[in-house]
Amino acid sequence: MSQEKLVISIDAMGGDNSPKVVIEGLSLVHKKNPDIHFLLYGDETKILKEMSKFPALKDACEIFHTEEFVTNDDKPSHVIRNRATSMYQAIDAVKQGKAQAVVSAGNTGALMAISKMVLKTIQKIHRPAIVSIMPHEQGRYVMLDLGANTECDGINLAEFCIMGNIYAKCALNLKEPRVALMNIGAEEMKGKDEIHAAAHILKNSHLNLNFIGYIEPHEIPHNKADVIVADGFSGNIALKSVEGTCYLIMKLIKNSIKTSLLAKIGIPFFYGVFKKLKKTMDPRLYNGAMLVGLNGLSVKSHGGTDAFGFSVAVENAAKLVANDFIGSIRRELENIDLDELSQEAYYEVY
Amino acid sequence: MSQEKLVISIDAMGGDNSPKVVIEGLSLVHKKNPDIHFLLYGDETKILKEMSKFPALKDACEIFHTEEFVTNDDKPSHVIRNRATSMYQAIDAVKQGKAQAVVSAGNTGALMAISKMVLKTIQKIHRPAIVSIMPHEQGRYVMLDLGANTECDGINLAEFCIMGNIYAKCALNLKEPRVALMNIGAEEMKGKDEIHAAAHILKNSHLNLNFIGYIEPHEIPHNKADVIVADGFSGNIALKSVEGTCYLIMKLIKNSIKTSLLAKIGIPFFYGVFKKLKKTMDPRLYNGAMLVGLNGLSVKSHGGTDAFGFSVAVENAAKLVANDFIGSIRRELENIDLDELSQEAYYEVY
Numbered sequence: 001m002s003q004e005k006l007v008i009s010i011d012a013m014g015g016d017n018s019p020k021v022v023i024e025g026l027s028l029v030h031k032k033n034p035d036i037h038f039l040l041y042g043d044e045t046k047i048l049k050e051m052s053k054f055p056a057l058k059d060a061c062e063i064f065h066t067e068e069f070v071t072n073d074d075k076p077s078h079v080i081r082n083r084a085t086s087m088y089q090a091i092d093a094v095k096q097g098k099a100q101a102v103v104s105a106g107n108t109g110a111l112m113a114i115s116k117m118v119l120k121t122i123q124k125i126h127r128p129a130i131v132s133i134m135p136h137e138q139g140r141y142v143m144l145d146l147g148a149n150t151e152c153d154g155i156n157l158a159e160f161c162i163m164g165n166i167y168a169k170c171a172l173n174l175k176e177p178r179v180a181l182m183n184i185g186a187e188e189m190k191g192k193d194e195i196h197a198a199a200h201i202l203k204n205s206h207l208n209l210n211f212i213g214y215i216e217p218h219e220i221p222h223n224k225a226d227v228i229v230a231d232g233f234s235g236n237i238a239l240k241s242v243e244g245t246c247y248l249i250m251k252l253i254k255n256s257i258k259t260s261l262l263a264k265i266g267i268p269f270f271y272g273v274f275k276k277l278k279k280t281m282d283p284r285l286y287n288g289a290m291l292v293g294l295n296g297l298s299v300k301s302h303g304g305t306d307a308f309g310f311s312v313a314v315e316n317a318a319k320l321v322a323n324d325f326i327g328s329i330r331r332e333l334e335n336i337d338l339d340e341l342s343q344e345a346y347y348e349v350y
Numbered sequence: 351m352s353q354e355k356l357v358i359s360i361d362a363m364g365g366d367n368s369p370k371v372v373i374e375g376l377s378l379v380h381k382k383n384p385d386i387h388f389l390l391y392g393d394e395t396k397i398l399k400e401m402s403k404f405p406a407l408k409d410a411c412e413i414f415h416t417e418e419f420v421t422n423d424d425k426p427s428h429v430i431r432n433r434a435t436s437m438y439q440a441i442d443a444v445k446q447g448k449a450q451a452v453v454s455a456g457n458t459g460a461l462m463a464i465s466k467m468v469l470k471t472i473q474k475i476h477r478p479a480i481v482s483i484m485p486h487e488q489g490r491y492v493m494l495d496l497g498a499n500t501e502c503d504g505i506n507l508a509e510f511c512i513m514g515n516i517y518a519k520c521a522l523n524l525k526e527p528r529v530a531l532m533n534i535g536a537e538e539m540k541g542k543d544e545i546h547a548a549a550h551i552l553k554n555s556h557l558n559l560n561f562i563g564y565i566e567p568h569e570i571p572h573n574k575a576d577v578i579v580a581d582g583f584s585g586n587i588a589l590k591s592v593e594g595t596c597y598l599i600m601k602l603i604k605n606s607i608k609t610s611l612l613a614k615i616g617i618p619f620f621y622g623v624f625k626k627l628k629k630t631m632d633p634r635l636y637n638g639a640m641l642v643g644l645n646g647l648s649v650k651s652h653g654g655t656d657a658f659g660f661s662v663a664v665e666n667a668a669k670l671v672a673n674d675f676i677g678s679i680r681r682e683l684e685n686i687d688l689d690e691l692s693q694e695a696y697y698e699v700y
Contacts (some may be wrong), residue, residue: 137601182588221598236534237584240567241591247598248571251487252366252630256623263623269616273606280602
């Protein structure tokens, strides 16, 4: 896999300021990784205009003109069958084997829907999930599902654990990630039935997985687990609560500085502290959520990110390709039948 | 109601450092509110020993000796029928009409279980919920359920909205609180069926309630709603995610200051900023979660809080008594049948 040429297809028209941010982002990736090849889908004239600012990038790119593109207001059900859009074409390139991953900063719902339809779910996986990397006090962890599945059963959650485990190995270079199910208590009986069911399946499955039990959200920053698994509703609630709290604290600090002459004088002393804080908490560093569970890598960049943020998403995709993320999931599942495992776990309880 | 003497019963043996913290906390309340009378349940010798440090407090207290008390390891199912504990006695004082509210820093599960059994659920309310006050960038909001009900239906959520609305009026002195349902998207179809059902009931119910629709967790700090309603699982996830993120950011800031001589020199300049931040985010200021929906006020103080934190919980209880919280809920429900409303809403959909 690593000897093959790394090719990533790009929806050049996705995101708030495309294709400008996209091309600028790719130029950052190209500087660090000159061997990656890009297939760009979108308005050729606009792409070439932006690319003229980064002549070194040109040789690493192949441009495929599309007349149409998906907007943020487009409904997934509406765009899913329109093969003419830059997003569809970029995803299809992965299916055709022309690229090993696709990155788009466009409409999330559309990207998920088209990816699912075109790339198809991996055999034995019931439902794909959205995964992302997040910061804790000593490093990073992987969290899923962040919103693809509002309701999940025990098998779904167990599958997310398997995929999250491999994602953490490939994206965070961990040998034996600690996998935990998010819950509202540590005791076995706390929380929802589907979480208990998933725990039961994982404990009795002899999977190649370091399952450590339940984790409560306030424990996550303490570096207690590397993979946190939840249903898409709870995961999304947790993710957005973290986002809101970061905003709140930084806003309160900014407001106090504004009204304090003393603090204003002190800013140069604290410059390093806030710079370091930003270096850990900067959302651009965690850009690139992924729909895992498909026969192909489909990465979603934040629509409002800048060139650096977009480059992080592309590099994240490249890393997962280099570490054969999809092959690893397939191999892991080769000898496992989760439906059967679930039945076994079920009979054991009764 | 306000002419009646305000009496609060206290489980003097609850919490990590009782009765020391409890008595010290009551002395703080007494200084500000000399008219509140306390019924103290617990080990008389220990209580009197602590009280000797606060002679002024003595006249405001009546002590009822109990031999037994609930520990943190006790299972709710085990202690629920033991009438001899300080916790049971303190709760029972509310049922007997001797006190208008009870405050305990003891075992949460036990307090909830005994309160529910002794005080009983208000007629027309299907399930009580845990409510607390939390900070946003311009003030405070009320959130429920924080963990009493893992699974909820539309009627439960609608009832939480009604109770949260009155709680915000009584505890935050708001005239027309903005009530929102926590969800993972603003669109009508996003999220779970029970949330859609609750929204439908509220919109069609002609309740005396300012329902503003859905709110996503990252929007909460922006002062968009005064009452946030969720099922107990999601609410608890959100609460603990906020807690974890506060810890993470403060920990990252502390760590950088530790390793930076420059920042250490700058601390005096930023002293005011951090003091102000603490003044908003200090968890002691939001101490005193409550089980709403019962025929009596039962307030849970954090077990590890200090005297100031405990005093906040007691003052919170006193405020709700003075504003006739329970009478207001009863009056609000007098002319409303939520089951019927739910049926009407149901038929309207089909």
